[in-house]
Amino acid sequence: MGRLPRRAFTAAALATLSGLAAPGDATAARKEAAPDRAAAPRALRGMWLATASNRDWPSRTGLSPARQRAELLGRLDTAVRLRLNAVFFQVRPAADALWPSPYEPWSRYLTGVQGKDPGWDPLGTAVREAHARGLELHAWFNPYRVSGQPDPRKLAPTHPARLHPGWTVPYGGKLYYNPGLPAVRTFVRAAMLDAVRRYPVDGVHWDDYFYPYPVRGERFDDDAAYAEHGAGFGSRAAWRRHNIDRLVLEMAAGVKQARPGVRFGISPFGVWRNASTDPLGSPTRAGVQTYDDLYADTRKWVREHWIDYICPQLYWNIGFPAADYAKLLPWWARVARGTGVQLYAGEALYKAGDPAQPPAWQDPAELSRHLTLARSHPEVRGHVFFAASEAGADRIGAMARVVADHYRQPAKPPR
Numbered sequence: 001m002g003r004l005p006r007r008a009f010t011a012a013a014l015a016t017l018s019g020l021a022a023p024g025d026a027t028a029a030r031k032e033a034a035p036d037r038a039a040a041p042r043a044l045r046g047m048w049l050a051t052a053s054n055r056d057w058p059s060r061t062g063l064s065p066a067r068q069r070a071e072l073l074g075r076l077d078t079a080v081r082l083r084l085n086a087v088f089f090q091v092r093p094a095a096d097a098l099w100p101s102p103y104e105p106w107s108r109y110l111t112g113v114q115g116k117d118p119g120w121d122p123l124g125t126a127v128r129e130a131h132a133r134g135l136e137l138h139a140w141f142n143p144y145r146v147s148g149q150p151d152p153r154k155l156a157p158t159h160p161a162r163l164h165p166g167w168t169v170p171y172g173g174k175l176y177y178n179p180g181l182p183a184v185r186t187f188v189r190a191a192m193l194d195a196v197r198r199y200p201v202d203g204v205h206w207d208d209y210f211y212p213y214p215v216r217g218e219r220f221d222d223d224a225a226y227a228e229h230g231a232g233f234g235s236r237a238a239w240r241r242h243n244i245d246r247l248v249l250e251m252a253a254g255v256k257q258a259r260p261g262v263r264f265g266i267s268p269f270g271v272w273r274n275a276s277t278d279p280l281g282s283p284t285r286a287g288v289q290t291y292d293d294l295y296a297d298t299r300k301w302v303r304e305h306w307i308d309y310i311c312p313q314l315y316w317n318i319g320f321p322a323a324d325y326a327k328l329l330p331w332w333a334r335v336a337r338g339t340g341v342q343l344y345a346g347e348a349l350y351k352a353g354d355p356a357q358p359p360a361w362q363d364p365a366e367l368s369r370h371l372t373l374a375r376s377h378p379e380v381r382g383h384v385f386f387a388a389s390e391a392g393a394d395r396i397g398a399m400a401r402v403v404a405d406h407y408r409q410p411a412k413p414p415r
Contacts, residue, residue, distance in 0.1 A: 042414045044344050044382025045407060046086040046311075047079050047391050048140070051109050052093035053148075056388040061112035065120040068110065072126060076133055078392045082399060083407040086136040088205050088267075088384060091123045091195060095146040095161060095177065095188075099123035099198065103191035105156040115156035127199045136413055138203030138265075141192045143247060144184075145209050147175040160187060169222060172215035179211060179243045179295075180225035189251055196258045202413075203263040204255050208313060210244045210296040213288065240295035248306055265309035267346050267384070268298040270316070270328055272335075282331040285322040302341045310341055311384050315348035317360035318369055325370060333377040342381045342414055345374060349385040353396035364397045368405045381414045 050056045057075055058068045079087050091098040096107040096114060099122065105115035110122070123139065130137035146161045147154070150170035155162045161175065167187075169178050177184045196204060211220065226236055233239040248266070255264045273281035273289045280299070281289075290296045302310050312332055316323040329345060336343040347370060351361045360366050367385075374380040385391055391399055 042381075043411045044086055044309075044342075044384070044413050045082075045084040045411060046088055046138075046344065046382065046384035047082075047084050048088045048384060048387040049075055049090060050093075050387050051090045051098065051107065052142075054109050058110065061109060065118060068118065068122070069120065069125060072122065073129055075388045075392070076126070076130055076135060078388065079135055080133050082391060082403055083410055084385075084391075085134070085411060085413050086138060086202070086384075087126075087130055087388075088138045088140045088203075089123070089126050089130075090140040090142075091126075092139075092141040092192060093145075094142065094148070095159070095191075097191075097195075099195055101191065101194055103160070103187070103194055105159055115158065123195060123199055127201060131200075136202035138205045138263075139195050139199070139201045140205040140207065141195075142209050143188050143192070143206060144177040144179055144211075145174070146177055149173070150175050169220055171212055171220050172218055174212070176212055176220075178222055178225055179247065180222045180229055180240065182229070185243070185247050185250065189247065189254055192251065193254045193258050196255055196262060200259070201262060203265060203308075204251070206266045208267060208269045208290070208294070208296075210290075210294045211240055212294075214293050237292070237295060241291070241297050244296050245300075245306075248301055252306055263308040265307055265311060265342075265344075266298070266301065267311040267313055268296055269294065270312040270314045270332075270346070271323060272297075272299045282323075283327045284324075287322075299335055302335050302339055305339050305341055307341060309344055309381075310336065311344040311346050313346040313348075313386075314370075315346065315351065315386075317351075317358060317366055318373070319360065320358065326373060329370075329373060329380065330377060333379040336379040343379045344382045344384050345370065345380055347383050347385045349390045349399060350387060352390070352398035362396070364401045367398045368401045371402060371406045 054060055058071050076087060093107060095104055097104045098107055106117055108114035110118040127137045146168060150173055152162045152165045152168055152175065161168050167177055167181060167184050169176050177188060226239060230236065230239040252264050255262055269288060269290050271282060271284050271286040271289055273291045274284050274286060275281040277289060290298050301307050314325055314328050316325050318326045332343055347367055349367065351357045352367060354361060371383060394400055
């Protein structure tokens with residue numbers, strides 16, 4: 001399928017999917033960053049704010065509404081202090097909600113009990129307070145993850161996955177919605193779009209969870225769904241990629257209909273395919289390839305302009321043998337070139353100063369070098385840092401170095 005104008009893609013692309021179509025230089029990057037001497041151009045400066053397992057917020061379950069709100073505002077204030085301009089707030093971490101959703105229960109990460117009303121509206125507050133601070137607020141959803149344990153009976157009594165156990169697949173000790181079921185796809189899209197209709201969010205954001213990451217010795221049992229819906233595909237893998245493609249296209253169309261102007265973007269695992277697997281792939285030797293293992297054809301979504309932005313998780317240091325940041329970033333720049341899809345680089349702030357990481361991550365200048373490298377690739381329109389806890393703590397000053405070298409002046413997000 002050739003590239004289509006952004007506003008014209010939906011009908012043609014969905015029609016195709018309704019049929020059975022087949023699926024810098026590293027040396028320069030190692031130089032120390034020179035401080036900006038002019039006002040920064042438009043660029044996205046983002047921070048992920050994760051709520052799954054209470055990673056970044058709230059600090060623990062069961063806090064009072066006032067304490068939860070205060071912690072949330074503190075995270076937004078951190079973004080302002082670091083001269084960021086966007087926060088990616090995880091509002092549907094596990095088939096649940098951080099707003100009063102008519103589709104799914106309140107998240108247990110708020111009160112400790114799934115379905116219990118926390119007494120306030122976190123998403124509504126986050127949107128209002130982010131905008132008051134000049135920040136964009138992107139609502140971050142996880143489409144198919146249901147629970148960190150495999151038994152639907154342990155979910156809230158009214159949870160859709162408990163009412164429709166046939167929608168789920170236990171895998172790797174967790175529970176997932178089955179992407180191969182049209183009813184599931186329709187439901188999860190409606191659940192996410194409810195938030196888009198209710199709140200003036202600036203973006204709709206997905207991360208890297210499509211079909212689950214492979215678990216050694218286990219198989220994702222979608223035999224029945226494949227038997228019912230997979231006729232005409234050359235393989236189960238092609239059918240699975242088709243299922244994910246459809247969700248991407250249908251969600252993109254739904255977002256534009258629900259709130260025109262809201263951007264829809266995805267932050268996948270950083271490797272589409274290795275060049276040893278596909279000559280179009282990146283010069284990497286990654287153990288996971290999104291096309292083959294997560295059934296997410298992330299390169300196609302960019303080349304066909306199905307999404308507004310792509311933010312690959314480039315969570316490796318410059319010079320890392322299996323996945324060198326200095327080689328992956330130019331590869332993604334070539335993918336995005338000429339498509340109109342904005343490219344943001346996902347940055348592993350959480351690795352900075354972690355003694356379990358390679359020596360490069362003990363150097364406070366590593367992340368700053370990433371941004372220096374990106375300057376030579378105009379397709380890169382910004383960076384998003386994982387995650388809020390590390391942005392606040394900044395254990396070795398890596399984020400402070402980024403700010404000093406690259407964020408001396410405020411910047412507005414790309415148009």
